[in-house]
Amino acid sequence: MAQPTKRILPPLLEESTFDKVLDKLSEIVGEPNASRNHLYGNLEGPQGQNCYDDLWPLGNPTDHTPSGAVRPKTVNEIQRVLQIANEYKLPLWTVSRGRNLGYGGSGAIVPGSVILDLHRMNKIIEVNEELAYAIVEPGVSFFDLYEYIQDRGYRLWPSCPALGWGSIVGNTLDRGFGYTPNGEHAEQQCGMEVVLATGEVLRTGMGALSGSPMWALYKGGYGPSVDGLFYQSNLGVVTKIGIHLTPAPACFMDCVVSVPNEEDIGALVRIMSALEREGIVQNHASIANPYRQALSSEDPLVIGRAVGPGIKGGYATNADMTKLAKEQGWGYWKAHFAIYGASGAFIDACWTIVQERFAAIPGAAATAERHEHKLGGRLNAADLPMGEIPHTGYPRLTAKDFVDIRGAKGGHIAFSPLFPPDGKQLQEWFARIRPLVEKAGFDLFSDFHIFGRYIIGIVLVVYTPAEAARAKSLFDELLKDGVERSSVSEYRTHIHFMDEVRRHYDWGNGILHRTLGSIKKTLDPNGILSQGKSGIWTSSRPLTEAIGNTRL
Ligand SMILES: Cc1cc2nc3c(=O)[nH]c(=O)nc-3n(C[C@H](O)[C@H](O)[C@H](O)COP(=O)(O)OP(=O)(O)OC[C@H]3O[C@@H](n4cnc5c(N)ncnc54)[C@H](O)[C@@H]3O)c2cc1C
Structure with missing residues (x-):
């Protein structure tokens, strides 16, 4: 665990302004749900840690250390947090349960980011036994869904990665996998709700058709699909997904x-x-x-x-x-x-x-x-x-x-x-x-x-x-x-290598990277969401200079 001697601040914010921002965030989520530094408030890690950070740093221990965290409980609280972040150009880093161990945990690419930790949003909205799907919020762990299904005697085998304490939403968005026939989680995701950086709420696929019972059943929807934009991404904050489950076999x-x-x-x-x-x-x-x-x-x-x-x-x-x-x-x-x-x-x-x-x-x-x-x-x-x-x-x-x-x-x-x-x-x-x-x-x-x-x-x-x-x-x-x-x-990949791996995907003079960059700038002009995730940035000279990333 990093124990910096100097307080970690968001880049480009004075300490007094940051304290004011933390006061405003606390008003939204309640003081117990805001961390005024990175050292407390996270779900307990594998070696008893409660801090937000890359638990196993590869370089300087504070390369990815956040300045604090905020733990909203509702979509409305997220919208209000984003409003403050836009006002102060505060970089946030979104996690669902923050267990992305081996890939940077709950550390952020931009040191001094505030972690937007969604583990308190832990409702299982629906489990349909006959059609074998669930709709869940980001804080729902693989253990939670398994136990919910066991308690009700449903004949379903939800997939699970090697560790069951991660989030279904977080693991799926990072293209993680489990081991049942429905183990390719990104393939099984069907329907998504996303809060955009502007605070608007988007529903993908059939979720766009008000009142449709098809949200978690037919992924395509009508016209272009946008679900893929939110995978390994920083273009929105995902607040619900539908996920297909394996019917229990005989x-x-x-x-x-x-x-x-x-x-x-x-x-x-x-x-x-x-x-x-x-x-x-x-x-x-x-x-x-x-x-x-x-x-x-x-x-x-x-x-x-x-x-x-x-x-x-x-x-x-x-x-x-x-x-x-x-x-x-x-x-x-x-x-x-x-x-x-x-x-x-x-x-x-x-x-x-x-x-x-x-x-x-x-x-x-x-x-x-x-x-x-x-x-x-x-x-x-x-x-x-x-x-x-x-x-x-x-x-x-x-x-x-x-x-x-x-x-x-x-x-x-x-x-x-x-x-x-x-x-x-x-x-x-x-x-x-x-x-x-x-x-x-x-x-x-x-x-x-x-x-x-x-x-x-x-x-x-x-x-x-x-x-x-x-x-x-x-x-x-x-x-x-x-x-x-x-x-x-x-x-x-691990947060430390995201720019490097992005450079590998360079076909057509990096057209994919440039397209993603344009979308990022359009959807998140202030660069408040998970800057640098998968090598995607709302580039801003002062920010890159402040964090010393000369490669951008
Ligand atoms: C021993 C060991 C075994 C492991 N085995 C597996 C395995 O079998 N399969 C596997 O896939 N992984 C495995 N992992 C890696 C990792 O632990 C899991 O993938 C874990 O489920 C991820 O943590 P999480 O679900 O809490 O994700 P989070 O940390 O919450 O999220 C992961 C990333 O997704 C993005 N994200 C999360 N939530 C949102 C959101 N709501 N909106 C927008 N973006 C979001 C963020 O960029 C975040 O960094 C293993 C790790 C260890 C240490």
């Missing part, structure tokens, strides 16, 4: 396929993605290397072998982790996915096809755990084993302990490049970056996500505060290597 199979060699990754992902495209496997597969597999072991000796070197400041070598995998009878790669169906016959037929396809890889091993509702009804996720990955949507927090594996107060950044699903490019890239990670002295933590038409090849860099500069250098190197040697870049 049968469920939790499946694992292991392949023996590092070089098998190409074939593994090619077969896996085809199974997903064809609907034989209905969720996305997570793929783990030996180090990642060791962390999920229940044997303390195995875990110790993986994390021991890191605790001493070194790293688990790929050679030793490969040896460990062989000793344990694991493959080098483990793919973990699930099959969902309305009958036992359906999932058995799918599983037979899965086994036949993977038989093409010498040494591949496939195992599955099968569950079928005895009376022909639908399965309740709460009655099934929790499983290593939330394939049933059962929320948990277990993965948060990963961040401390190299020592207390650790953190991580997730290098998240996109690849085509044929596996060739991923295989070449992995062979190239593995030595880079080892050379930088970090554990090789691969957590690849295989979808029908793309792969997110996440390399998690776990670091202690003392290793932050080295982690940043490695990340810089991975970004440069990816874009220069494979023409790949990230689908989502």
Whole structure:
């Protein structure tokens, strides 16, 4: 946690003016819901933090430190906060629950921004069991929706990321993912309510047709769609979304396929993605290397072998982790996915096809755990084993302990490049970056996500505060290597790298960037909303000079 000696202020505001602004914001939301500095008021973080900040800073500890926070409860309060922000040109940074760990948490790109924290807006507006959708406010967590559904006995399996305490709205807007068949959250979002920087409220899609019952059912609406403008964006404050949920299946199979060699990754992902495209496997597969597999072991000796070197400041070598995998009878790669169906016959037929396809890889091993509702009804996720990955949507927090594996107060950044699903490019890239990670002295933590038409090849860099500069250098190197040697870049990034990744998306002399910049200037001329998010700015010379961003 950053403990600055000097008070952090919004750029371009005198201290006395800022105090006046805080008084006005407090009048709107009530004093307990305004933080007059960044040190209190946030939901508790993974290591007990209550501050607003990038909890695991990569550079100067105050590079992304906010000056305070405001926690409105209603759309009307947001509108009034935006009015003050426009009047004083106060930079805000919007979060729903502020748990964007690994991507900057509740830190802001412009230091001294005031965090617009929406976690108090936590109403579940509607859950429709038959049509399998929910409409939620930003403060609703994955735990909240799961519990709401359990309390009412609805036969639905809402999706959930590895950590259930984040917000459905925040995770979806950042294009996050969970692990049920409806796990690509951005694909499942249907209908949105947004407060624009002017304070006007916009409803997208069928929400624009007053009284329509179709808001969370038909995404398109009439004419151009604008939902995409609010993804990884700073063009508005999203206050509601509709999200589609997975109907609880009658049968469920939790499946694992292991392949023996590092070089098998190409074939593994090619077969896996085809199974997903064809609907034989209905969720996305997570793929783990030996180090990642060791962390999920229940044997303390195995875990110790993986994390021991890191605790001493070194790293688990790929050679030793490969040896460990062989000793344990694991493959080098483990793919973990699930099959969902309305009958036992359906999932058995799918599983037979899965086994036949993977038989093409010498040494591949496939195992599955099968569950079928005895009376022909639908399965309740709460009655099934929790499983290593939330394939049933059962929320948990277990993965948060990963961040401390190299020592207390650790953190991580997730290098998240996109690849085509044929596996060739991923295989070449992995062979190239593995030595880079080892050379930088970090554990090789691969957590690849295989979808029908793309792969997110996440390399998690776990670091202690003392290793932050080295982690940043490695990340810089991975970004440069990816874009220069494979023409790949990230689908989502940490706030520290947003301008850099924006520059990678430069086709047509950066026309996309310029178009987004024009929209930003039109919708938010005073630049009050999340300046710099995804590299999009309402450029203003005084602001960029004040924050020392010479690259703009
Ligand atoms: C161990 C570990 C495992 C993780 N596993 C996963 C995983 O499986 N899947 C995954 O996707 N992520 C994962 N993450 C990353 C992250 O924790 C989650 O994505 C988390 O849900 C994001 O936090 P949040 O929902 O509170 O989002 P927030 O921090 O509230 O929001 C994220 C971003 O979205 C924008 N935003 C948020 N709300 C609004 C709004 N109302 N209007 C406009 N813009 C808004 C902001 O730019 C904000 O920075 C993991 C992180 C860790 C540490």
